[in-house]
Amino acid sequence: MNQPVPLAELLEAVGAWDIKPIPQQQEHFSFNFKGQRNVWSLSARWLDTGKLPQIYLDDRHCDKHRPHVAWYRVVCYNDGEGLFFTDEDLESVLLKSLQMAIKVLDDGSSGNLTEFFSELEGYMDGIIKIKPSTNYQCYFPLEETPHKLWAYCESKTSHKYKWYSERNQCWGVSEKDWKRTTEKKSPAHGVRGYYLPLRDQHIDPPLPGEYWSFNDLLKLVNSFLPELPELEKFVNKPWQRYIFSFPREKGERGAFGILVNKDGASYRVHHIPVSRFHKDYLQKRASLTIHAAIKSQRVAMIGCGSIGSMISQMLVQSGFDNLTLVDPDIYSADNLYRHVLPKYFIGGGKAAGLKMFLESAFLDLSLKASSDNGAKWATPENIQQHDLIILATGNHAFERQLLKTFIRNSSLGQKIMSVWNEPLGLGGHVVLHQTGQHGCLNCLYFEGGSQLIHPQVSFITPNQKVSKNLTGCGGSFSPFSANDSRQTALLATRTIETALTSKEKSFYEFWRGDKKQAIHNEINRSPVYDSGFPEKDLWWDEKTNTGCPICRN
Ligand SMILES: [Zn+2]
Ligand SMILES: [Zn+2]
Known part of the structure; x- marks a missing residue:
């Protein structure tokens, strides 16, 4: 090569x-x-x-x-x-x-x-810099109105300017650093500049190999004088910083940065690359097109264990901002290899830990944590305040109970979902009930007019001891892995996204894994598993029409 x-x-x-x-x-x-x-x-x-x-x-x-x-x-x-x-x-x-x-x-x-x-943003970014290390980071949204900006800069020697119009936009700085820098009255802190969004002004970018003169720049800056008269004084300052934006396709905006410094009697113009740190922009970079339905959803996660924590993270990454996390349990070392929380959360509450983790990992969320158990939390008021309730407790007796409370208290547009793993990598299940539609968790337990003890869709035959026991009688746990939870969580998240746009039905979905581990552990698979359940959609359609006592009330 x-x-x-x-x-x-x-x-x-x-x-x-x-x-x-x-x-x-x-x-x-x-x-x-x-x-x-x-x-x-x-x-x-x-x-x-x-x-x-x-x-x-x-x-x-x-x-x-x-x-x-x-x-x-x-x-x-x-x-x-x-x-x-x-x-x-x-x-x-x-x-x-x-x-x-x-x-x-x-x-x-x-x-x-x-x-x-x-491609103007890329073109302006490609200008070879006279001040090569300087970078303007936009923490504010590129809106249509011009305004004053402030920049946070860690030290005199750092040339990374974090531009914001309000303090809370600037998520890159801890409260401690912010205070320290402000108290020191560091000259780099509190730098002022202007955000100038170009509309139909003619932009004349420098030709290849050339730079703007101060007069080229003044033409653009002066066009904002009617809205920002203070610019008239600002353009005489020895140091001037500007971020311009310009319209792009689909209502989006590109940006470029300018630094001016006075050198003797003349002003020199430097082109400064811009990077973008605003949430809307970063979500678009992840190919997220977030529709209004996602943004407005208030989600409650009952059970913040393996599947629940993974769904929470996936929902946040899909643009869901408003989550209530409910779990009375303490995060223990046993959970570490199948949970999203890092090891230093061990010993704290799962719900509070997950809230802290998601807030530190992502931007501008509205999260609540509760250490109540699900039954205590599920008051009619709490149910009514959420558009989607996800039950990831692994306890179907409790979840069916809560389903009844939900159906009594919910109104049109609300949803409730149960998610669970099969043991030993056999698979996972998701059932989502929408208020006013037929089909719910209990439907899976209802056949020929009577309640069953095991769900009909179970992948193992009833009455087998699958809980492995590593620590004696007190310490049983269900044998499933992080990847089992991940696959179930992904199925759940995709189902939620589908349900937001097709409100006229309830959903049952499953994934089916490999049976090697089950065979090795002498666990018998059910006919549903062995057949691969090819008639699932038909079966679910019929199921929702033959009716269980909970969702057909
Ligand atoms: Zn090109
Ligand atoms: Zn039902």
């Missing part, structure tokens, strides 16, 4: 001419190449044949902006994704790359800059 690429020879072989090494730059050659419509002056470097060659546009073409040509003139012709190339035939890889680059340039010659402006 790392043999030197004979780039000059390869260029000649693919039909380039006027090939010259660029002085003081290793393995960088300028050349001419003919496209469909134009002759292009380009240069190329190719140090790593595991990647495509880098192709640059020559200065003489950089008298105007072109789509997919970065500030440092590299042509963005392919992101390498979905492309197969082999380093055994470098000549054809080079030819193909040149053809792709030329196509980008030919297409971009039309003068239509829509694509250029849609």
Whole structure:
């Protein structure tokens, strides 16, 4: 892979001419190449044949902006994704790359800059910095109105500025550090700047290789004077900091940063890269499209053990912000290898620990923790205050009891869900009841007009001793692993997401695992497990119509 690429020879072989090494730059050659419509002056470097060659546009073409040509003139012709190339035939890889680059340039010659402006954030970020380590971190949302900003900066030597308009947006700083820095009156703390959202102002980004003059900047800043008259004084300050945003597609905004410093009688403009720390933006980066239904859901998690803790974490990562965590148990060392909580939570309450853990891991949540047991917690008021109640206690007698209370006290749109694992990796189950619809946990225990002791969907035959006992009579636990819980939790989270958009039914879902461990432990599987339950959907449809006494009231 790392043999030197004979780039000059390869260029000649693919039909380039006027090939010259660029002085003081290793393995960088300028050349001419003919496209469909134009002759292009380009240069190329190719140090790593595991990647495509880098192709640059020559200065003489950089008298105007072109789509997919970065500030440092590299042509963005392919992101390498979905492309197969082999380093055994470098000549054809080079030819193909040149053809792709030329196509980008030919297409971009039309003068239509829509694509250029849609990539403006990347273009501005690519400006080679005079002050290379400085970075503006946006903790505030990029809204449509201009306003004053404050920056937190840890020390004089750190050039990472955390910009906010209100203190609580700036989640990167502990209360202690915040106080310490403020008390010291560190000069880096309390830096002021302005957020200026461009609307239809004409933006004239610096041409490749160039920088803005102070006058270029003033044109933009002055257009905000009607809204922010104080800018008139601010532009005379020896240090000025700005974050501009500009409209992008789908109502989103991009941003770039500017630092101005007075150098003798003149002002120098520095382009500063911007990174984004606001929750909405970060959630979008995780491909989350959070609809209003998710944001407004108030979820209660009864049972914060293995499955419950995993579902809670998955829900938060799916955009659910409002959770009540209920569990009377203490987090013990026995739980460690199948729970989301780290080891230093051992000895504390599970519910309080999970709340603290999620708050420290994610942004801007509204969490409550209760150490009540589920029965005590489930008052009519508490039930009415939640859109979704998840029962992850592993105790179906209790969960059926709570289901009755729920059905008596809930109103349309509310949901209740039970989740549980089968032992020894055999599988897991999820049943979600929606108020006003048929189908509930009890349905799984109801057949031919009478209640059963075991759910019909059980994957093992009744009356087997599966609780393994490692510590004597007092210490029995159900044998399932973290991955069993993870799979059940994932099924539960997906089912919740589906139920939010299809309100006209209740759900029963399962996953079926491998039987090796069950065989090894001499546990007999049920016919439901052995058959793979192919008729599940049909069965559940019928089930919800033959009716149990709890959900058909
Ligand atoms: Zn591009
Ligand atoms: Zn039912």
